[in-house]
Amino acid sequence: MIGALIAERCTNCNACVKACPALVFDPGEQTPVLARVADCQTCYLCELACEADALWVNPDAASSWAPPHRHLLESGQLGRIRLDSGWNEPADAGQLDDYRLLGPLLNEGVEIAGRRYAQKHGG
Amino acid sequence: MIASVILSADVLILGGGMAAAWAAIAAAEAGASVIVVDKGAMGTSGVTATGGPGHWWVPDDAALRRDAVERQTAKAQGLGDPEWMARIIDLTWRYLPQIASYYPFGSDGRGGRFINGVRGPEYMRALRQLALARGVTVLDHHPAVELLANADGTIIGARGVALISEETWEVRAGATIVATGGCAFRSGLIGSHTNTGDGLLMAAEAGADLSGMEFSISYSLSPEWASTRTLPYTAARFYDGGGRELDIPPPRAGHAHDQALGKAMSEGPVLADLSDAPPALHGVLRRIQPLTAAAFERRGIDLWRDRFPVKLFGEGTIRGVGGLRIIDADCRTSVPGLFAAGDAATRELVTGASSGGGAVNSAWALSSGRIAGAAAAQQARATLARQTGTGLGRIGLHPQRAAQALDTATITASVGHEIHDYKKAFWRRADSLAQSATVLEGHWQALADHGRAQGRDLVELRAVAAMTASARWVTAAAQVRAETRGIQFRDDAQALDPALAHRLLVGGLDTVWTRPDRATATATATAAATAAASAELAA
Ligand SMILES: Cc1cc2nc3c(=O)[nH]c(=O)nc-3n(C[C@H](O)[C@H](O)[C@H](O)COP(=O)(O)OP(=O)(O)OC[C@H]3O[C@@H](n4cnc5c(N)ncnc54)[C@H](O)[C@@H]3O)c2cc1C
Numbered sequence: 119m120i121g122a123l124i125a126e127r128c129t130n131c132n133a134c135v136k137a138c139p140a141l142v143f144d145p146g147e148q149t150p151v152l153a154r155v156a157d158c159q160t161c162y163l164c165e166l167a168c169e170a171d172a173l174w175v176n177p178d179a180a181s182s183w184a185p186p187h188r189h190l191l192e193s194g195q196l197g198r199i200r201l202d203s204g205w206n207e208p209a210d211a212g213q214l215d216d217y218r219l220l221g222p223l224l225n226e227g228v229e230i231a232g233r234r235y236a237q238k239h240g241g
Numbered sequence: 242m243i244a245s246v247i248l249s250a251d252v253l254i255l256g257g258g259m260a261a262a263w264a265a266i267a268a269a270e271a272g273a274s275v276i277v278v279d280k281g282a283m284g285t286s287g288v289t290a291t292g293g294p295g296h297w298w299v300p301d302d303a304a305l306r307r308d309a310v311e312r313q314t315a316k317a318q319g320l321g322d323p324e325w326m327a328r329i330i331d332l333t334w335r336y337l338p339q340i341a342s343y344y345p346f347g348s349d350g351r352g353g354r355f356i357n358g359v360r361g362p363e364y365m366r367a368l369r370q371l372a373l374a375r376g377v378t379v380l381d382h383h384p385a386v387e388l389l390a391n392a393d394g395t396i397i398g399a400r401g402v403a404l405i406s407e408e409t410w411e412v413r414a415g416a417t418i419v420a421t422g423g424c425a426f427r428s429g430l431i432g433s434h435t436n437t438g439d440g441l442l443m444a445a446e447a448g449a450d451l452s453g454m455e456f457s458i459s460y461s462l463s464p465e466w467a468s469t470r471t472l473p474y475t476a477a478r479f480y481d482g483g484g485r486e487l488d489i490p491p492p493r494a495g496h497a498h499d500q501a502l503g504k505a506m507s508e509g510p511v512l513a514d515l516s517d518a519p520p521a522l523h524g525v526l527r528r529i530q531p532l533t534a535a536a537f538e539r540r541g542i543d544l545w546r547d548r549f550p551v552k553l554f555g556e557g558t559i560r561g562v563g564g565l566r567i568i569d570a571d572c573r574t575s576v577p578g579l580f581a582a583g584d585a586a587t588r589e590l591v592t593g594a595s596s597g598g599g600a601v602n603s604a605w606a607l608s609s610g611r612i613a614g615a616a617a618a619q620q621a622r623a624t625l626a627r628q629t630g631t632g633l634g635r636i637g638l639h640p641q642r643a644a645q646a647l648d649t650a651t652i653t654a655s656v657g658h659e660i661h662d663y664k665k666a667f668w669r670r671a672d673s674l675a676q677s678a679t680v681l682e683g684h685w686q687a688l689a690d691h692g693r694a695q696g697r698d699l700v701e702l703r704a705v706a707a708m709t710a711s712a713r714w715v716t717a718a719a720q721v722r723a724e725t726r727g728i729q730f731r732d733d734a735q736a737l738d739p740a741l742a743h744r745l746l747v748g749g750l751d752t753v754w755t756r757p758d759r760a761t762a763t764a765t766a767t768a769a770a771t772a773a774a775s776a777e778l779a780a
Pocket of ligand 1: 255256257258259260261278279280281282283286287288289290292293294295296297383384385386420421422423430431435436437438439440461469470556559560582583584585597598599600601602603604606
């Protein structure tokens with residue numbers, strides 16, 4: 119669940135309020151407010167929407183705990199998903215050039231498991 | 242419900258996932274004014290947004306397509322429709338490239354673009370932008386709550402709640418499309434929080450019937466703390482809590498794989514070990530599925546070396562295939578004025594008894610969206626005046642007895658358990674299904690007797706009612722299909738029964754009914770005739 123909104127980074131642009139499918143955020147005076155944390159479905163899409171890299175989602179869908187903000191600021195995790203996705207890159211930046219490997223790699227895993235099972239069962 | 246905001250449009254679309262977006266784009270391209278309302282936000286809500294649908298992709302070559310349709314028809318085990326299959330292959334091939342101005346297609350490794358697999362967040366962002374560019378009005382955080390009908394029972398729009406102001410909105414439209422996705426029964430499946438079967442309930446209140454609900458459970462493996470995409474796990478070895486390796490049939494074994502995992506998970510913790518995963522995955526996982534990498538990194542887990550607990554997340558009707566019955570080639574439901582697209586509709590026409598995950602469901606969502614959008618635009622032109630109507634919603638709005646506060650969280654958990662509990666789902670039997678039916682009946686009765694709420698609470702109460710109704714339809718259909726066919730596995734009837742080689746319709750609210758779809762063959766013929774007729778009209 120959403121764990122942290124780092125106020126010092128937030129520009130109060132409300133992109134997270136608009137993006138959140140579960141309406142977890144309400145608009146606020148200085149920053150949006152985490153109004154309905156229990157509704158968070160851990161989809162990380164607010165992090166993608168946050169160009170200020172001010173949000174951190176706890177990967178545990180049942181926990182909104184967050185490390186102290188100064189640790190988060192040094193963790194390299196803030197904004198990492200946006201960076202890895204190339205979310206704000208121009209369309210020709212090659213951000214999806216490895217995407218075609220999804221199907222083949224998924225199938226390779228299936229083959230590996232199949233061979234392993236056949237060997238074990240004398241097939 | 243009394244509306245404080247009244248809008249009108251030619252076409253109203255309920256839902257904002259990929260099916261809704263393609264429907265909106267097609268309706269706008271056909272000249273209609275279009276309003277899309279989503280419970281979440283178009284672009285981020287629904288299972289498309291967090292996923293990465295690979296679309297059924299067969300080049301425009303007669304032999305290749307014939308072969309693809311033949312293989313899919315065999316998988317469908319007698320319940321598919323080859324004409325529909327050919328149609329969605331063609332529409333997907335033609336229209337998916339249309340998003341290129343808004344979607345950063347990657348390389349295919351041979352100097353071209355890789356088109357058929359698209360990453361969810363980028364895909365839904367592109368579809369939203371394309372819809373806006375076509376002039377579509379998008380209302381985010383505007384869940385629909387009930388349909389509106391005129392005196393003849395024709396659907397003329399819907400009402401719902403604006404979540405931020407908690408005001409009631411009403412949209413009057415010449416045609417309405419249900420594209421509210423499937424129902425995952427709040428299993429925690431990634432992206433599915435808003436997919437609670439609301440559209441199925443609303444349509445059923447208008448008298449619509451459903452089909453294929455018995456083919457409605459599938460699962461995906463994920464770390465126990467959150468559902469992710471499944472790419473990293475296909476080569477996993479599994480261990481029990483004591484560190485002993487479990488003998489799990491491989492993923493290709495399908496039901497036997499899930500059954501073995503489900504059994505082990507019912508007995509204690511199961512840990513996955515990914516040390517056998519393809520080495521090439523290590524470097525690129527982050528670039529393919531950044532969200533999956535984050536789910537481990539932030540817990541300090543080395544995905545490729547550390548063992549971690551896993552569970553199976555239920556997918557309800559999402560990678561299963563049941564939904565609103567489609568009665569013609571234009572994606573009409575059995576209710577006049579109401580169309581259905583995507584996971585809200587039955588996908589049996591293109592999947593039969595098999596799961597639609599992997600490629601077919603998204604091709605269906607795109608194609609049924611485009612078909613319903615174009616047909617709804619045409620119908621709206623024929624019904625020019627936007628009419629006033631009566632709200633059809635009953636449960637949660639008009640209780641049969643004194644209104645009482647209900648413990649919706651407990652009902653939700655119980656409904657989810659009846660549907661997704663491993664033992665019940667992987668070993669469906671007449672006795673356990675009958676027990677589930679009784680439990681679900683009790684919940685329905687409590688909701689129908691006492692449920693009443695307003696604003697956001699009403700939206701949640703209706704979602705709980707929709708999940709309960711969907712679970713009752715799934716259970717009733719699974720009871721009647723006393724055989725094993727496709728993804729319906731009956732522990733007490735493990736063979737195919739030739740007498741059940743037809744689709745199964747289900748419907749009803751206070752009293753759930755089922756009946757064989759004897760018209761399956763006739764419907765196919767009618768579909769072809771209607772398709773020919775609308776092609777003539779368009780020409
Ligand atoms: C993990 C995963 C992986 C998958 N991978 C593949 C794949 O590789 N290939 C494939 O073919 N298929 C795949 N599928 C299936 C595919 O993603 C779906 O078939 C497709 O996304 C369905 O699109 P949709 O628009 O019908 O539903 P969704 O995208 O789920 O959209 C439904 C929308 O309806 C909205 N809504 C719900 N209730 C209301 C209401 N009351 N009022 C207004 N709006 C409402 C929701 O908020 C949501 O935005 C996968 C599914 C999952 C879960």
